[in-house]
Amino acid sequence: MAMDLSQGKVYGIGWAGRTLREMLEESERLFRETGRYYGLEKLKLKEKDPIRYERIFSRIRGGLVNARETALNISASPIVKELGELCFALYTPEGDAVALSTGIIVHVHTISDAIKYMIRNNYEMNPRIRPGDVFGNNDAMIGDVHNADVHTLIPIFYKGELLGWAGGVTHEIDVGAQYPGSMSYGQANRFPGDGFIVPCEKIGENDELLKSYELRAQMSVRSPMYWLLDEKTRLAGCLMIRDAVIRLVEEEGVDVYKQFIREAIEEGRRSFLNRVKEMLIPGTYEAPSFIEVPFKDEPVNQLMQKDTMNHSPLELTVGADGEYILSFEGANKWGHHSFNCAPSPMQGALWVLLTQTLIPNDKVNDGAYLATKCILPYGSWCNPDYQNVSTTLSWLFLIPGFTGMIRSLSRAFYSRGYVEEVLAGYPVTCNLMQGGGINHFGIESAFTNFEISSQGTGASAVKDGEGFCAAMWNPEGDMGDIEAWEFIEPLLYLGRRVKPDTAGHGKYRGGPGMEALRMVWKTDHQYLYNAGDGYTVNGGGLFGGYPGSSGYRHNMRGTNMQELIKNKLPYPTGDGNPEESEMENLVKAEKVDFDQQALTFMREYGEWDLYLSMQRGGPGLGDPLERAFSAVEEDLNEGLLSPRLAGSVYGAVIVQGEDGKWKVDVKASEERRQEIRRKRKMRGVPVKEWMKKERKRILKQDIIEPVKDMYKSSMELSETWAKKFRTFWDLPEEFQFD
Amino acid sequence: MPKYTRETLKNLLDGKLPFSEVKVMMSSFKDPERFEMMLEIHQSRVPWPEKILLPLGLHLYIVLKENGDRVVKCDCGYEFGDYRKNWKLNALVYVRDTEEKIAEIYPKLMGPDPRWMEIREYYCPGCSTQLEVESVPPGYPVIFDFKPDIDAFYEKWLGKPVPTVE
Numbered sequence A: 001m002a003m004d005l006s007q008g009k010v011y012g013i014g015w016a017g018r019t020l021r022e023m024l025e026e027s028e029r030l031f032r033e034t035g036r037y038y039g040l041e042k043l044k045l046k047e048k049d050p051i052r053y054e055r056i057f058s059r060i061r062g063g064l065v066n067a068r069e070t071a072l073n074i075s076a077s078p079i080v081k082e083l084g085e086l087c088f089a090l091y092t093p094e095g096d097a098v099a100l101s102t103g104i105i106v107h108v109h110t111i112s113d114a115i116k117y118m119i120r121n122n123y124e125m126n127p128r129i130r131p132g133d134v135f136g137n138n139d140a141m142i143g144d145v146h147n148a149d150v151h152t153l154i155p156i157f158y159k160g161e162l163l164g165w166a167g168g169v170t171h172e173i174d175v176g177a178q179y180p181g182s183m184s185y186g187q188a189n190r191f192p193g194d195g196f197i198v199p200c201e202k203i204g205e206n207d208e209l210l211k212s213y214e215l216r217a218q219m220s221v222r223s224p225m226y227w228l229l230d231e232k233t234r235l236a237g238c239l240m241i242r243d244a245v246i247r248l249v250e251e252e253g254v255d256v257y258k259q260f261i262r263e264a265i266e267e268g269r270r271s272f273l274n275r276v277k278e279m280l281i282p283g284t285y286e287a288p289s290f291i292e293v294p295f296k297d298e299p300v301n302q303l304m305q306k307d308t309m310n311h312s313p314l315e316l317t318v319g320a321d322g323e324y325i326l327s328f329e330g331a332n333k334w335g336h337h338s339f340n341c342a343p344s345p346m347q348g349a350l351w352v353l354l355t356q357t358l359i360p361n362d363k364v365n366d367g368a369y370l371a372t373k374c375i376l377p378y379g380s381w382c383n384p385d386y387q388n389v390s391t392t393l394s395w396l397f398l399i400p401g402f403t404g405m406i407r408s409l410s411r412a413f414y415s416r417g418y419v420e421e422v423l424a425g426y427p428v429t430c431n432l433m434q435g436g437g438i439n440h441f442g443i444e445s446a447f448t449n450f451e452i453s454s455q456g457t458g459a460s461a462v463k464d465g466e467g468f469c470a471a472m473w474n475p476e477g478d479m480g481d482i483e484a485w486e487f488i489e490p491l492l493y494l495g496r497r498v499k500p501d502t503a504g505h506g507k508y509r510g511g512p513g514m515e516a517l518r519m520v521w522k523t524d525h526q527y528l529y530n531a532g533d534g535y536t537v538n539g540g541g542l543f544g545g546y547p548g549s550s551g552y553r554h555n556m557r558g559t560n561m562q563e564l565i566k567n568k569l570p571y572p573t574g575d576g577n578p579e580e581s582e583m584e585n586l587v588k589a590e591k592v593d594f595d596q597q598a599l600t601f602m603r604e605y606g607e608w609d610l611y612l613s614m615q616r617g618g619p620g621l622g623d624p625l626e627r628a629f630s631a632v633e634e635d636l637n638e639g640l641l642s643p644r645l646a647g648s649v650y651g652a653v654i655v656q657g658e659d660g661k662w663k664v665d666v667k668a669s670e671e672r673r674q675e676i677r678r679k680r681k682m683r684g685v686p687v688k689e690w691m692k693k694e695r696k697r698i699l700k701q702d703i704i705e706p707v708k709d710m711y712k713s714s715m716e717l718s719e720t721w722a723k724k725f726r727t728f729w730d731l732p733e734e735f736q737f738d
Numbered sequence B: 001m002p003k004y005t006r007e008t009l010k011n012l013l014d015g016k017l018p019f020s021e022v023k024v025m026m027s028s029f030k031d032p033e034r035f036e037m038m039l040e041i042h043q044s045r046v047p048w049p050e051k052i053l054l055p056l057g058l059h060l061y062i063v064l065k066e067n068g069d070r071v072v073k074c075d076c077g078y079e080f081g082d083y084r085k086n087w088k089l090n091a092l093v094y095v096r097d098t099e100e101k102i103a104e105i106y107p108k109l110m111g112p113d114p115r116w117m118e119i120r121e122y123y124c125p126g127c128s129t130q131l132e133v134e135s136v137p138p139g140y141p142v143i144f145d146f147k148p149d150i151d152a153f154y155e156k157w158l159g160k161p162v163p164t165v166e
């Protein structure tokens, strides 16, 4: 921005001398007034020369994918390099996404929020936005999921005018929080607990990071080498995008480029609405979910030392004109833990799921954002009214919170006849293994293991789910090589294998999860977390299918592993079915944690100690009694299903051959299924009768504290939800939980 | 736009289409006539005469009754009442709210703790099929999974009137 003193006029860096703020305000006004991006009525360029339009799009998209594929080689972190936890996107001057690369596209809109924050806060005047400047951000309250995801943003200038922005994001291994890891928790508040937060600052000039910033980052996190290389990864990618855009502008002309980016977003908005009408059914879909925070006896900050439960009352409304409204009305209050979400991550989660379901193509941009609406109650966990909330592990609530959206979309796909698109949902991406301490090289360090990106998927309506391959937040799941993890983590893998009974049962079962058994190596000072659902199951189940299993904790400290190894005695390579735990059978330990407390604070581990990390299975679809016997047989022989459950869930009567293989006795099994159906009729109660009994229980408040607390909080925050609850159970108007 | 034969769609619905073909289908544009074609397949398979307006799940349909009512109906013939009310309220429910009941479905330590969360199974009173499963904390209202706007769907999206009684 410059001031012409003789005229008293302010010249901005935006188009035609306008300031970015003027441009943003105009864009928002035009959208408000017309309902169309930049008020565009006709897509002139697209209509006049569709091939040129598509060519420009492909070149931008190609530039972004290329930037990602090239830049990730700079990183040293397996999270970025092997698992591809990075993505890049191109934005308009106002911060609207035009196109994006592959990768963790959850961030396309969070970066947009960050750019808008800079514009609204007049960065153009101070600290100024100039060619060669580099901005950094990882503040969830501004635009991000949590501070582990770090943004780099650079302005793209052409002949003195701001053409737009390039942005990139990677997930860090450590964020310098109170406790080690990239998503650690135990602190009650953001300050001082969440660690290194860069709230949209200028961190570089002349295409280079400022030395002062590099030094500050180095002092602020536990794994500075990874942090700095990731900074360079993002910056390199952004610079490649800038070059690609400038080349494009020189060939096509700046006016064509400007016209193109407007049209591309409006096209994104229109095609989203069309896609909704093409694929869904208008109506209302309810799909709430829940996850526990069992911190009453955990050595966390006093403020969070209680048992609570998260309520995510997802309701999707698809309007008659293709409107897509996602409401969380009834969500309970935020808490003094690190699982709160700002609105920006909620948008990110919506986005990453839409790109994997409704709009699974390369032509995705903020047009889709403009076509959707999120209702996030102020004061709740998904829109906290307290600036100092901790959010290092927002995903713990975000992930289960959105699984109902997949089930809801799937109901629509099924009704519409597009059965191949149906998915029963997805599980939480846990166990999240992270921690730190003195590592196997004798250095103070921290790590986050990203095997979490390989969970089982939900069952489809035409086939079983896939095993250990996906995360809701990353469409390109990869568990990473064992050797890469063993290099940065002082824990050896004793084994990594399929975990039986994790897949949700159904006519089509979910994809199975896996487990890794780890042994602490060459250090006596490791602090490790367990994170995931243990007392609850997540991910639903559709049309009569069950949710996948919950997780559990099985860790052993003070073990005799050294002795077992020295004497060449059998040692476990996993845990298997916990009813016949391999760890329990083979290892002795002074301290054993073997329970459903799957979300814990850190514990200290020494060399030879064992830590089990199990990943979840996806939810199932359809009545398990309709599952093909051949499929049950296969699951038994593949070790996905325990013999006991083959009988109680699937009604299979099985015999084991001399070769150890299971066989289903089809005739006996048919009879057993008939028997189970008869039993269902006997034990099933008419819902209205059951409701009368249940109503009395509610009036007596015969429910555990954390659940009552959840209801109370939701009812206090939302009169609408309170009314819904009271009406459903026919409760007195003044009813409230103590 | 791709077109699929009735045979292909039947195989798809029955889970018999090879995944290589399903995958191509998922990656292609959608065939706009799918809704009608699938509806015909469903209609040809149910043992009752009422016209299906919308499939709701593996066994449930919203159908048009002779008197013009739109009700949720199981393929076994059991009727759950008006589609604008939650069909589950007319189903049978079995709640797995003890450790023993949950242990029939999940191994020890791998199912929900019934104090935090119960498993509700909804059965058809006609054929005892398990139609839906809920995993919710005790005291949670029965979930109304899906209330479609049939009129808007037919009139605005398909561009044709909703079938009515002649």
Ligand SMILES: [Zn+2]
Binding pocket: B059, B074, B075, B076, B077, B078, B124, B125, B126, B127, B128, B129
């Ligand atoms: Zn039935």
